[in-house]
Amino acid sequence: MSNLEFAPPKYAQIVQAIQTRIEDGTYPVGTMLPSEARLVREFGSGRSTVVRALQILSMQGWIEREHGRGSFVKGVPAHGAERSHAGASAFDAPENVGDTTVTAAGRAAAPAVVAEALNVPENSPLIRRQRVILDEDSPSELVTLWFPLDIASGTDLGDTGVIAIGAREHLQALKQVRPARITERLSARLATAEERRLLATEEGAPVLAILATVLNAENAPIAVADIVLPGDLHELEDSYPAT
């Protein structure tokens, strides 16, 4: 149109135009879109180009195409789910920020739940790395990372020194591990004595406990994070399409 300016490709322009019209109600939800032939005339492009735009809109969920009938407006596609991924953060958070203290690092015997998640016998030796995060000078989060010995060997994960990048990045920089997926198990329970000590909470205080397992592409466990959040300090948020 205007100049030789950076013009997006025609098909993308058509996609954009139709999205706008759906958003502003020019094409109301449920109604039929102009036919391909019509759009070809309106936009002055070949049918293949119009069809390409419609296919993209269809794949993104804006419209529905029905063979022999027409294309119909479905509406603005809902975003995917959004949530706080406590597990991912546990492995990605660096330790050199002000309010993080590494409280333990080194060998330790696997507790039952961790052993189960890592698929090793209970009390097997593992590398444990534990930190407490303060919020306004009072402890607000206790994170314990657990790694199999072979995965942690050759890394600094078992040393008490601060790791300035996230554990995941540290691991990936030194070893051939490829995290593919994280699964989390979340429950409410009372804090254990050890947790009460580290978090400075009262007896009988409820906590949100998250056990996050990092898996590689073959679904083999790479690491486990045990995250303990005092109930009165934390709220997790989650948001997803309603259909």
Place this chain on the structure above:
Amino acid sequence: MSNLEFAPPKYAQIVQAIQTRIEDGTYPVGTMLPSEARLVREFGSGRSTVVRALQILSMQGWIEREHGRGSFVKGVPAHGAERSHAGASAFDAPENVGDTTVTAAGRAAAPAVVAEALNVPENSPLIRRQRVILDEDSPSELVTLWFPLDIASGTDLGDTGVIAIGAREHLQALKQVRPARITERLSARLATAEERRLLATEEGAPVLAILATVLNAENAPIAVADIVLPGDLHELEDSYPAT
């Protein structure tokens, strides 16, 4: 090939073939795919068809296409997140299944958190609908649904009679409401006296509390579900790609 059997379109066959080859390692991650010209020769189809297949694979995250260089294998795309959507279930679960008891239905004043979620003043009159779900004869879940009066009017949500379909379906069948999104806030706390009575738990028992708000496309709240799960009976699962 074989007969006149139901053959999927060529482009879909090409998509499938390449997906299989990525999965079984014929095309290892990171390597370059055969060029379009090569694939055209191999599959005996036009370039447009091959390109269409490659574009689909690219949009689905299997490959990455680089102008002037080639197409490269990214790997099997990770699934989206999967989790139990307690909020959605609260509105979709029917009440006529064996272990559900409607314990209250009718007008009630809005508690603070519910009022805030529904964007009304505290103690405003609302329709409340409460049920307890038993697991093996002991209470395992307490769900309280809250609706603004105008939304619930003309429905059976305020009556104590059992609603055989989910509340959402009931509502949508009778009124013009379109749920678009659900947001959840999750926390661990101790059960209140009222909750202990309904759930038959001890004093000091931790519970997982979920406050789910149903929003329409304009982000206006339609309903709220207050879900209380005794901590010793429930574990929520969550799983998502690690990148």
Place this chain on the structure above:
DNA sequence: GACGACCACTCGTCCGATCAAGTGAGTATC
């Protein structure tokens, strides 16, 4: 050796055409 011209190869976009197949309304037939 550094630089640039050239060239083969790659993907990106667009076009117009053909044939197929599903839909729905109108029409002719019974």
Place this chain on the structure above:
DNA sequence: GATACTCACTTGATCGGACGAGTGGTCGTC
């Protein structure tokens, strides 16, 4: 009135060509 046919209109799939543009190598010149 019910049925079958026709026809206009719709999307679905595919083809082959054309031009543009980014990449990376070779090769010649300086």
